[in-house]
Amino acid sequence: MTVVGIDKIGFYTPGMYVDMAELASARGEDPNKYLIGIGQSKQAVIPPTQDVVTMAANAAEQILTPALKAEIGMVLFGTESGIDNSKAAAVYLAHLLDLPQNTRAIELKQACYGATAGLQLAADYVRVHPQGKVLVIGADIARYGLRTAGEVTQGGGAIAMLVTADPTILALDDVSSYHTADVMDFWRPTYRTEALVDGKYSTNVYLNFFKTVWADYQQQTQRSIKDFAAFAFHLPFTKMGRKGLRQILPEATPEQQTTLTAAFEASQEDNRNVGNLYTGSLYLSLLSLLRHGQLIGNERIGFFSYGSGAEGEFFSGVLQPNFRDGFVEERLAQQLADRQRVSVAEYEQIYAAQLSNDGRDVQLAVGAEQATYYLAGRQHEQRQYRKQ
Numbered sequence: 001m002t003v004v005g006i007d008k009i010g011f012y013t014p015g016m017y018v019d020m021a022e023l024a025s026a027r028g029e030d031p032n033k034y035l036i037g038i039g040q041s042k043q044a045v046i047p048p049t050q051d052v053v054t055m056a057a058n059a060a061e062q063i064l065t066p067a068l069k070a071e072i073g074m075v076l077f078g079t080e081s082g083i084d085n086s087k088a089a090a091v092y093l094a095h096l097l098d099l100p101q102n103t104r105a106i107e108l109k110q111a112c113y114g115a116t117a118g119l120q121l122a123a124d125y126v127r128v129h130p131q132g133k134v135l136v137i138g139a140d141i142a143r144y145g146l147r148t149a150g151e152v153t154q155g156g157g158a159i160a161m162l163v164t165a166d167p168t169i170l171a172l173d174d175v176s177s178y179h180t181a182d183v184m185d186f187w188r189p190t191y192r193t194e195a196l197v198d199g200k201y202s203t204n205v206y207l208n209f210f211k212t213v214w215a216d217y218q219q220q221t222q223r224s225i226k227d228f229a230a231f232a233f234h235l236p237f238t239k240m241g242r243k244g245l246r247q248i249l250p251e252a253t254p255e256q257q258t259t260l261t262a263a264f265e266a267s268q269e270d271n272r273n274v275g276n277l278y279t280g281s282l283y284l285s286l287l288s289l290l291r292h293g294q295l296i297g298n299e300r301i302g303f304f305s306y307g308s309g310a311e312g313e314f315f316s317g318v319l320q321p322n323f324r325d326g327f328v329e330e331r332l333a334q335q336l337a338d339r340q341r342v343s344v345a346e347y348e349q350i351y352a353a354q355l356s357n358d359g360r361d362v363q364l365a366v367g368a369e370q371a372t373y374y375l376a377g378r379q380h381e382q383r384q385y386r387k388q
């Protein structure tokens with residue numbers, strides 16, 4: 001059977017962040033609640049000149065050459081902060097990236113699970129069409145509202161993955177375990193720009209779903225915790241994944257508990273400094289594990305994907321020996337290091353400056369925008385995308 005999986009990963013987050021200790025002080029909280037209790041140090045601040053389409057394009061252009069673009073047969077765009085109730089963000093993206101027109105371009109939605117749905121659909125497509133290449137996106141802006149309990153778990157950015165046969169980074173196992181239940185833990189009706197969330201309940205549902213799919217996966221595969229070198233979690237905030245790991249750590253020997261905990265520390269590093277990407281979070285965590293961890297290749301990694309509402313999935317894959325060739329480390333490191341810190345007052349201004357929902361023509365101040373792809377405004381109810 002054809003080996004399929006993740007061949008390349010690109011990641012983009014805008015060039016600004018707010019410091020979580022500073023935000024805690026501004027909100028009258030002990031900084032350690034945010035830094036330790038929630039587990040976040042910096043939060044991406046998203047300017048109005050970036051939306052899910054431009055962030056996805058900025059992530060994808062890191063991994064695509066003109067030759068690769070010509071081979072992409074499908075674009076699967078996972079997002080829960082899309083820009084249109086009808087037209088897929090994938091269509092805008094395919095145009096911006098100059099992809100061939102004999103491509104399927106579709107948007108997928110199930111809260112933070114959308115990119116995993118894309119990854120699994122892409123893998124099945126490539127199993128049937130081994131020459132096929134699929135671009136899978138997870139892009140979101142996580143927005144809860146100023147001075148809400150969820151404010152500390154905001155963030156934003158995009159992950160772009162190329163799914164192919166004989167992948168460079170990760171060969172996906174074909175068994176996976178998934179679980180769906182109609183749960184009102186987090187949702188965003190079409191008339192709202194900020195999510196509604198029952199925060200504590202959502203964390204309990206997350207942990208219960210993890211328990212369910214982990215048990216089912218083990219039953220299906222006869223594998224157990226000893227078969228894994230690391231676990232990557234959907235990380236709405238890093239403490240959430242830490243709680244997930246703690247649920248299963250007692251199943252491991254003391255030595256393995258140490259290595260799994262070290263792997264978790266590596267896997268949360270970048271998420272801790274960016275915040276929630278919603279559907280891209282699990283894959284930013286994978287990238288963080290690869291960048292900061294001690295893995296060398298041929299290890300099995302377990303993945304827990306969770307999308308409120310709710311869908312959970314546990315799946316696995318084997319890290320490939322040349323996995324470091326699948327992402328551009330210097331570029332990722334530079335992108336994060338070059339970000340500018342903004343004050344809480346500036347963050348609040350930027351938060352309020354998002355594109356209005358009234359359809360009026362807008363020309364955005366684009367002078368400070370450094371990204372290759374950006375949004376210049378809106379004219380006649382159409383977003384004006386630009387490339388520089």
Ligand code: CAA
Pocket residue numbers: 030031032033034036037038112149150151152153186197198199200202203206234235236237240276278306307308
């Ligand atoms: N020092 C260290 N720790 C401290 C502290 C201090 N001074 N003060 C408080 N803490 C700890 C608390 O003990 C608590 O730790 P535990 O969870 O381990 O008990 C932690 O900090 C958080 O404190 P609270 O529970 O009081 O926090 P809160 O009421 O302000 O809300 C939250 C936290 C529910 C996560 C809230 O931020 C929220 O609603 N976030 C959005 C929802 C979310 O992300 N849910 C996750 C699951 S859903 C999902 O995964 C999908 C998705 O992406 C949205």
